[in-house]
Amino acid sequence: MYIDHLKIKNFRNIDFLDVSFDKRLNFILGNNAQGKTSIVEAIYSVAFLKSFRSEKNLELLKYGKDELNINIDIVNSGVIDRANLYISEYKKQIRLNGKKPENYKYLNVVIFFPDEINYISSYPSFRRSLIDRSIFYVNYNYINIYKKYVRCLKQRNIFLKKKNSEIDCWKDQLINYGAEIIRERIRYIDKINKFFKNENFKKINEENYELNYSKKISSSIEEQLAEELNRKQERERQLGYTLVGPHRDDIIFLLNDRPADAYASQGQKRSMIISYKMAQIIDYKAVQGHYPVLILDDMASELDSKRKNILLENLLQNSGQVFITSTDFKQAELYRKSKVFHVIDGTVSTAD
Numbered sequence: 245m246y247i248d249h250l251k252i253k254n255f256r257n258i259d260f261l262d263v264s265f266d267k268r269l270n271f272i273l274g275n276n277a278q279g280k281t282s283i284v285e286a287i288y289s290v291a292f293l294k295s296f297r298s299e300k301n302l303e304l305l306k307y308g309k310d311e312l313n314i315n316i317d318i319v320n321s322g323v324i325d326r327a328n329l330y331i332s333e334y335k336k337q338i339r340l341n342g343k344k345p346e347n348y349k350y351l352n353v354v355i356f357f358p359d360e361i362n363y364i365s366s367y368p369s370f371r372r373s374l375i376d377r378s379i380f381y382v383n384y385n386y387i388n389i390y391k392k393y394v395r396c397l398k399q400r401n402i403f404l405k406k407k408n409s410e411i412d413c414w415k416d417q418l419i420n421y422g423a424e425i426i427r428e429r430i431r432y433i434d435k436i437n438k439f440f441k442n443e444n445f446k447k448i449n450e451e452n453y454e455l456n457y458s459k460k461i462s463s464s465i466e467e468q469l470a471e472e473l474n475r476k477q478e479r480e481r482q483l484g485y486t487l488v489g490p491h492r493d494d495i496i497f498l499l500n501d502r503p504a505d506a507y508a509s510q511g512q513k514r515s516m517i518i519s520y521k522m523a524q525i526i527d528y529k530a531v532q533g534h535y536p537v538l539i540l541d542d543m544a545s546e547l548d549s550k551r552k553n554i555l556l557e558n559l560l561q562n563s564g565q566v567f568i569t570s571t572d573f574k575q576a577e578l579y580r581k582s583k584v585f586h587v588i589d590g591t592v593s594t595a596d
C-alpha cells in the first residue's frame with residue numbers, strides 16, 4: 245500500500261498543494277513552522293478521520309476559510325483508489341471512489357509524532373488507545389467487539405447512576421466483551437514483547453524494553469471479571485459508574501525492568517515508542533502481507549546520532565512507503581535515497 249498522489253486545499257497553513265510521492269522514501273524538509281507536519285497530518289486525517297494533534301476539526305481549516313479538501317490516490321496491489329476528505333463547519337465527509345467507504349481498510353497509516361513520547365507517562369487512556377489502534381489494524385473485528393463493549397458500559401453506567409436495580413442485565417455481555425478485549429490486548433502485548441526480546445532488536449537499543457498489562461490474569465478472565473464486579477458492586481452503586489473492565493486497565497512501559505515513566509530519559513522514551521512502532525509494523529506485515537504507510541514526524545530530535553541512525557536504518561529496512569519530516573538539511577544519505585520536498589510557508593517544491 246502506498247500513496248501516489250496528494251492534493252490539499254485549505255488545510256492548516258496550506259492553501260493548495262498537489263504532489264506525487266515516491267512509493268518508498270519521501271523526505272520532507274523545512275525550517276520550523278513551514279507546514280511539514282501539516283502535510284503528514286493531512287494524510288493521517290484521511291486515514292483516521294481525525295488529526296493526531298487536535299480534537300477539533302475546525303482547527304484544521306486554514307484561517308479564514310470555511311471548507312477544506314484532501315484527495316489521496318492510494319495504490320494497493322496495483323489498483324488505485326481515490327480517497328477524499330471534506331471538512332466544513334457543519335460537515336465532515338470521507339469518500340472512497342465517490343462512495344462512503346464500508347470500512348477503514350483503504351489507508352493504513354502508522355505514525356510516530358513527537359508528543360507520543362508523553363504517552364509513556366500520561367493517562368492510561370493514551371496507552372490503551374495506542375495498543376487498541378495497533379490491534380485494530382491486524383484484527384478488523386476488534387473494533388466491533390470494542391464498540392459493543394462501550395455500548396454495554398454506557399448502558400450499565402446509566403443504570404448505576406439511576407440506582408436502577410436491573411444493572412445485572414448488562415453483566416454477562418460486559419464480562420464477555422471485556423474478556424475478549426483483555427485477551428486480545430494481552431496477546432498483542434506478548435507479540436510486541438517477543439519482538440523486544442529478540443537478539444536483533446537488542447542490538448538496536450542495547451536496553452531491555454517490556455510492556456506489562458496492568459491486570460494480572462490468574463485463571464479465566466471471565467471468572468476474574470465476574471468476581472471483581474461482585475466485589476466492587478457496592479462501590480459502583482455509590483459512585484454511579486463501572487469500576488471493573490478493560491476501560492480501567494493500563495499498559496506499563498518498562499525500561500530495564502523499571503517503570504519507564506519514572507526512569508526513562510526523553511531520548512529513551514522516544515526510542516521506546518519508535519521501537520514499539522517498529523514492532524507494530526513488522527507484525528502488521530506478517531499478518532496483512534504488505535506494509536502500512538509509515539510517517540515519522542520529527543523523529544530525530546533528542547536522539548543522539550548513533551541511536552538515530554540505527555533506529556532509522558532498521559525502520560527503513562522493515563517498511564514500505566515512508567514519510568520523514570525533518571529540519572535537518574544535512575542528512576546526505578537520506579537525501580540520496582529519497583524524493584526530497586522542501587516546504588516553505590505552506591508551499592512545496594521538489595529538489596530534483
Ligand SMILES: Nc1ncnc2c1ncn2[C@@H]1O[C@H](COP(=O)(O)OP(=O)(O)O)[C@@H](O)[C@H]1O
Pocket residue numbers: 255256257258274275276277278279280281282283303304305306307
Ligand atoms: N488552521 C490553520 N490555518 C493556518 N495556519 C495554521 C493553522 N494551524 C496552524 N497553522 C500554522 O501553520 C504553520 C505550519 O505548522 P506546522 O505544519 O506544524 O509546521 P512544521 O511542522 O513545518 O514545523 C505554523 O506557523 C502554524 O502556526
Ligand SMILES: [Mg+2]
Pocket residue numbers: 277280281282542
Ligand atoms: Mg512539525
